[in-house]
Structures are given as structure tokens and as C-alpha cells.
Amino acid sequence: MVVFLPIFCAIYYLAFWLRFEGSLNVDGVLGEYGFRMFRSTILWAVGLKTLAFWGSGVYKIRSRYITILDLVNLSKAATLSSAALAMVDYLIFPNIMIPRSVFLIDWGSTILAVCGFCAGIRMVQDSGRIFRPQGDCRPTFIIGANQSGASLLRIIERNKESCLRVVGFLDDQSSRIGTRINGVPVLGTLNEMCALAQRYDVSDILLPADEIPGKIVRQLVEAGNSAQIQVQVLPSYQQLLSGKVEMKPRPVCIEDLLGREPVQLDMQNIRNWMDDRVLMVTGSAGSIGSEICRQLLQFSPKKLILVDRTENSQFFLERELIKLGYNGRFDVVIADINDSKRMRAVMREYQPDILFHAAAYKHVPLMESNPGEAVKNIALATKHLADLAEEFEVGTFVMISSDKAVNPTNVMGANKRIAELYVQSLAARSKCHFVTVRFGNVLGSAGSVVPIFTQQIQNGGPITVTDARMQRYFMTIPEASQLVIQAGAMGRGGEIFVLDMGEPVLIVDLAADLVHLSGLKLGEDIELEFSGLRPGEKLYEELHVAGEKHVPTCHPKIMVAEKVSFSEQFILEAFQRLSDLTEQPSDVILEEIQRILPEFQSAYLKSNQSTFKRAA
Incomplete structure (x- = not known):
């Protein structure tokens, strides 16, 4: 508030100076009429503006995280202060009658000046990231040129400790290719992942959870493995809000590979x-x-x-x-x-x-x-x-x-x-x-095959499968x-x-996926054993x-x-x-x-x- 007081004074003076076209007298001040009007109303103008900004909470905005909603709130405060000054001028100073253009210039200049001030603070705060040597960061792609991808990009860019540099987005909609999100281009489709990763020297790809079906995730992981690219999954907002996950990338899990498009409920x-x-x-x-x-x-x-x-x-x-x-x-x-x-x-x-x-x-x-x-x-x-x-x-x-x-x-x-x-x-x-x-x-239900296989992998194996032909939904x-x-x-x-x-899954393939996702190799690090059908089990569910x-x-x-x-x-x-x-x-x-x-x-x-x- 203390910083804004001289800014408000300068803006109000500028509004009069522009209105009277910079007219000066011999003493080097505004024309006598304009100066008298300015001097009589300056305290009211700055005081009302200060109160409006205080009441609207503008002074509490953290410049680094300013949003469109904050800008709307700022505009409301400026509008309220201008309206209040107009009423004061009409009721208290009926003989002065401040020109309407002064209100308009003061209103617009206030919004521009305060936004510029916040932007300047943000540039200073982000200077370490902006001027950080790009060679110190690993180039990476984000899959999904959508709201989740844009949010992930902002998190990475605002994190001074981040060792990642997003060089592009990949998306399943070709119509988005060539567009940009916060200056980062959408480079290509998911089918072009490996070729683009080689061109831009990318070894890590980030995938916001629940954005694409598990079948496509499986294809991306398999393609990435062949090209020595690591696909990592970021938790979704729903998972974060439920407190079920930590906010850090994780390897692709079996739920990602088997998952389908989200259920749409009526x-x-x-x-x-x-x-x-x-x-x-x-x-x-x-x-x-x-x-x-x-x-x-x-x-x-x-x-x-x-x-x-x-x-x-x-x-x-x-x-x-x-x-x-x-x-x-x-x-x-x-x-x-x-x-x-x-x-x-x-x-x-x-x-x-x-x-x-x-x-x-x-x-x-x-x-x-x-x-x-x-x-x-x-x-x-x-x-x-x-x-x-x-x-x-x-x-x-x-x-x-x-x-x-x-x-x-x-x-x-x-x-x-x-x-x-x-x-x-x-x-x-x-x-x-x-x-x-x-x-x-x-x-993931209690006693289901995935937790059992995971425990067997943690114990060093072997993984026991009843029959090579067994499959389940x-x-x-x-x-x-x-x-x-x-x-x-x-x-x-x-x-x-x-x-x-969906489609039934071979239990052998499920076991192989879990071993692979654990960073191990089936047949080398973890052995596979067939134990035979247990009482009551079927090879195929119907x-x-x-x-x-x-x-x-x-x-x-x-x-x-x-x-x-x-x-x-x-x-x-x-x-x-x-x-x-x-x-x-x-x-x-x-x-x-x-x-x-x-x-x-x-x-x-x-x-x-x-x-x-x-x-x-």
C-alpha cells in the first residue's frame, strides 16, 4: 500500500497533464485552472483508491501467482474508486467538475500501472529461472496439449529446482500441431514420439495420469522402451485431492497399462x-x-x-x-x-x-x-x-x-x-x-493377483502363474x-x-508387465513358474x-x-x-x-x- 501511494499520485497527475495537453505556465506547473482542480481533489482521489484496493484485497495478491481472477478484481477496485471519486466531485465539489476524460485516463492508467508493477515483481522473482543456463536442464516432452499439460508446464517452469526443460507437447489430435502453450510448441502426434524424441534429444516424457486410455499408454511404453525413453506418469488432480499420491513423477504402473477411458456417468x-x-x-x-x-x-x-x-x-x-x-x-x-x-x-x-x-x-x-x-x-x-x-x-x-x-x-x-x-x-x-x-x-483389491505378484517380485521371485493359457477380465x-x-x-x-x-488379459502377460515395470527382466532377474490350476479355477472367465x-x-x-x-x-x-x-x-x-x-x-x-x- 505504501508503494502504491506515490504511484496513485503520479497516475492522477498524469491524467490531468494529458487532459490539459501538458499546458504549463511560467512557474512550471499545470495551467492555473487544471492545477487548482488537481490540488483540490488529489487527497480524495488517492484516499478513495487506496480504500477501494484495500477493501477488494488487491494488496494481498501475491504477484508471482497472479491470475485472470486477480486482474478482474483489480479492475473492479479501479472502477469502484473512479465511481466514488465522481460522486465526491458531484456532491462535495460542485464548482470544480473534474472532466470525464480525467476519470477515464486515471481508471485505465491505474489498471495498466498496477499490472505492470506486479509483472515487474514477477520477472524479478523468476529471473533465476529465466536466465538459468538451458544446458543444465534435461529436455522433455509433455503428452497432452490440454489443461493438464498446461498446468504441468507451469509447475515445471516456476520450480527453480527443476532439472527439466519442456521443449514441446505431443498430442493425439493432429489439429493442435503448430499451436503453442505458454510459448512451448505442439510438435507432433503420439505416433511420432520416438522420432521427435531423437531429434530433440529427449529421454524423459511426462504423462498426466488419466488423460489417455491404457491401451495407448501400453503402446507408448513399449515404443519408449525400444528407443530407451522413459515414460513417467504424473498424478491427476483427483488423486492429489484425495491425498492418495505424492506429487512427483512415477514409473508407469499396471493400472495405467490396463486402464480404459474414464467412465462417463449420468x-x-x-x-x-x-x-x-x-x-x-x-x-x-x-x-x-x-x-x-x-x-x-x-x-x-x-x-x-x-x-x-x-x-x-x-x-x-x-x-x-x-x-x-x-x-x-x-x-x-x-x-x-x-x-x-x-x-x-x-x-x-x-x-x-x-x-x-x-x-x-x-x-x-x-x-x-x-x-x-x-x-x-x-x-x-x-x-x-x-x-x-x-x-x-x-x-x-x-x-x-x-x-x-x-x-x-x-x-x-x-x-x-x-x-x-x-x-x-x-x-x-x-x-x-x-x-x-x-x-x-x-x-488392486485385497488378495487379487497384482498385489500377490508385486510381493513375489519384492521377495526376488519366483512369480507363480497357474497356467500359461489362463486369462482374466x-x-x-x-x-x-x-x-x-x-x-x-x-x-x-x-x-x-x-x-x-474390455478385452481379457493373459495372466502371463500381466506378470511380465509387472516385472518390466519394476525395472527387472523376466527369466533373468525374476523367474516364472507354473503351479497348475487350483481347485475351482477356470482357464477362461465367461x-x-x-x-x-x-x-x-x-x-x-x-x-x-x-x-x-x-x-x-x-x-x-x-x-x-x-x-x-x-x-x-x-x-x-x-x-x-x-x-x-x-x-x-x-x-x-x-x-x-x-x-x-x-x-x-
Whole structure:
């Protein structure tokens, strides 16, 4: 403010000097009339301008980070001070009448002078970067001539400690070639990456996360490896705001290679469906359940109820959500979905409008050894919860299923399929919209293949793969969770929604990618071993039950599986028999499951049948 006082005086004097065309008398001052007018109003002009700038917060602007919004605020302050001076001139000095051109010249000169002053300070502050020897910095490219790329460029240029010098952008749109962002040209397309990198001596390329599909990332990484170029990923704004990542480049990870274009949600439809309603998520402490909770809290539910029996995981989830600013918008409930009395009390207390059922056992080999527990925790638990949803008039019940429910060869998948059938049977006669969402493997979920491979690599190997032909569909946790929410909003009851999981991935290729991304070589640094199929595992996951067709929906990544009819009486009788057999030997339980689902092909039963035939 002290610095601006003489600047304001000089600007006001300049406005009069220009208005009176530099007219001077013998004493070397302005013409008598103009000088008297200037002298009478200078204190008012400077005082009002100082107050306007103070009130608008202009003095608090940090020159190095000045933005368009700051310039707009500055213009408002200058306009306000000029208007105030005009009113003072009209009310207090009616005999003077300052010429209107003086106001206009003073207003424009003030904006230009203050902007120039801030620009000068910024040049001084950035002089170390501007005049830094370019030879000390490594040339680099940024992929994406867009908002993320421009933001990354500004961060690099303003960082005095940065050892990078951005020499150009690469973009997938050829129409942007030749344009410039902050003086840096868009040099070419992604296909020209290696040739341009060789021409400009670039060995590092920066890629803002989530900007391009994983398939293209894979191509860039493979091309870069052949040309000895390192592609590094910068975290996205969404990741930064969630506090999940550090602000530094990282090597490309497996999620980048397998990721697809971001899911586009019908936000208005989802908001109409869930805003100001009570939502409940079972299995909230699990990988999918916890991510569904995070996604749901981005909307405006009346309350979110987190239900899980795992106390420790619930504790850490609660702390995370509070840290993200969601305190007061959710309740954490410790409850076992198999405990019907406890769940009835929870439903009576909270009266949920929408229920996402994500609680279930999921480890295939363990369920093969414990089929009775699988029946209790998957099939029977879903039945009890669905019955409660109908009893307490829940608006929508969303069950999360698995692609392992399709032509199941394991106990976990078979129980998921039986649960699907029961949910569908209820939908035919219930006011509640019973909806099922079916998808495949999720990257990074607890116990999934990627964390296992990563741990094996850290231990020095070997990486164990069951079979060279094994392949799976993969989704990221946020992608799966968002599509579950979208499918729930679309459901009208009875649908089995099948999510588009892209192309299947060979597990061997997945292992090789992880070894490579760790900076190692498969077969040299890390060995690969084949252990053989485990009980209940399939080489290929399937998307269609026999006789089932997939019909497109209004969302490009969600399809509906046409219903395969079963009588409600048959399903109820099947559940009654299962509930009576949970403590029986495994073969008894498996035979009953096969009776309900003739397509169920149990390896345990096959081996026992072979043994019986040999004995006979």
C-alpha cells in the first residue's frame, strides 16, 4: 500500500497533464485552472483508491501467482474508486467538475500501472529461472496439449529446482500441431514420439495420469522402451485431492497399462436417484465396498450407513472418510450380515432407501475347502438381506455379483449364481427394485493377483502363474464402483447388469508387465513358474450363462443379461435344502448345489466320481 501511494499520485497527475495537453505556465506547473482542480481533489482521489484496493484485497495478491481472477478484481477496485471519486466531485465539489476524460485516463492508467508493477515483481522473482543456463536442464516432452499439460508446464517452469526443460507437447489430435502453450510448441502426434524424441534429444516424457486410455499408454511404453525413453506418469488432480499420491513423477504402473477411458456417468440421473436418501453399503470395509462409499459421498445422500463385521478395517475407513471431509455424513456399523437379528435391528434403525450389497467371501480356493461357509455367507446371507429389504420397503437393492457366476466351476461362483436367481425371483413380485451387477476381477483389491505378484517380485521371485493359457477380465476399483452406482440408478427391478470389462488379459502377460515395470527382466532377474490350476479355477472367465443374451443399454459400458426363467417355488425349495445342509460334509453340499445348477462343474465331485469308478 505504501508503494502504491506515490504511484496513485503520479497516475492522477498524469491524467490531468494529458487532459490539459501538458499546458504549463511560467512557474512550471499545470495551467492555473487544471492545477487548482488537481490540488483540490488529489487527497480524495488517492484516499478513495487506496480504500477501494484495500477493501477488494488487491494488496494481498501475491504477484508471482497472479491470475485472470486477480486482474478482474483489480479492475473492479479501479472502477469502484473512479465511481466514488465522481460522486465526491458531484456532491462535495460542485464548482470544480473534474472532466470525464480525467476519470477515464486515471481508471485505465491505474489498471495498466498496477499490472505492470506486479509483472515487474514477477520477472524479478523468476529471473533465476529465466536466465538459468538451458544446458543444465534435461529436455522433455509433455503428452497432452490440454489443461493438464498446461498446468504441468507451469509447475515445471516456476520450480527453480527443476532439472527439466519442456521443449514441446505431443498430442493425439493432429489439429493442435503448430499451436503453442505458454510459448512451448505442439510438435507432433503420439505416433511420432520416438522420432521427435531423437531429434530433440529427449529421454524423459511426462504423462498426466488419466488423460489417455491404457491401451495407448501400453503402446507408448513399449515404443519408449525400444528407443530407451522413459515414460513417467504424473498424478491427476483427483488423486492429489484425495491425498492418495505424492506429487512427483512415477514409473508407469499396471493400472495405467490396463486402464480404459474414464467412465462417463449420468450424474443428473444418479443425483435424482440418491440425493437426500439414506444409503447403506454392506461389506463397506472391502476393496469394492469402501470405494463405493467414497463415490457415494461425492453426491448428497441424507446419510450413508457403512456395514461390515471387520472392526479394524471399519476403523481405518472411518478415519479416512473423516480426513476427506465427510464427517457427519455417514455412520459406521459393526454387524455380521449372517446375524439376522442384528441386521433386522440395523434396518429398523436406519430405514435405508438404497442398499448396495457388497459383502461376501471371494477367495475361490478357500471356498472350495469350506463350501458350507460359502453357502452361509453368499447365498443365504443375500437371501436374508433381500428379504429384509423387501420387509423394510427399501427402494433399490443392488447385489454385486461376479463373472464367476457364469457357468460356475467353483463354489464361490455357484453361490453367487444362486444368489442372483433369488434376487431375480423377488423382483418379479416386489415393489423394491432388485438389481444385480456382474463384473470381473478388480485390480488392486485385497488378495487379487497384482498385489500377490508385486510381493513375489519384492521377495526376488519366483512369480507363480497357474497356467500359461489362463486369462482374466480386469477393471480398476474406481471404474467398477462407478459402474455399479450407474447400474443401480438405471435398474427398474429384475435386471442382471453386465459391465463392459474390455478385452481379457493373459495372466502371463500381466506378470511380465509387472516385472518390466519394476525395472527387472523376466527369466533373468525374476523367474516364472507354473503351479497348475487350483481347485475351482477356470482357464477362461465367461460372460454368458447358457441361453443368456446381453442387450445394450443407454450406457455404453453396461449391458443387461436377458432373464433365464426359474420358478419361484423351485428357488425357495432350493434355499431351504441348502440352509439344512450347511454343516454337512462337502460332497453333500456340492451335490445339492449341482442339483440346483446343472451347469455347475465341481472338480471335487469329478475327482470323487473318478475315484469311485476306479474302486468299482
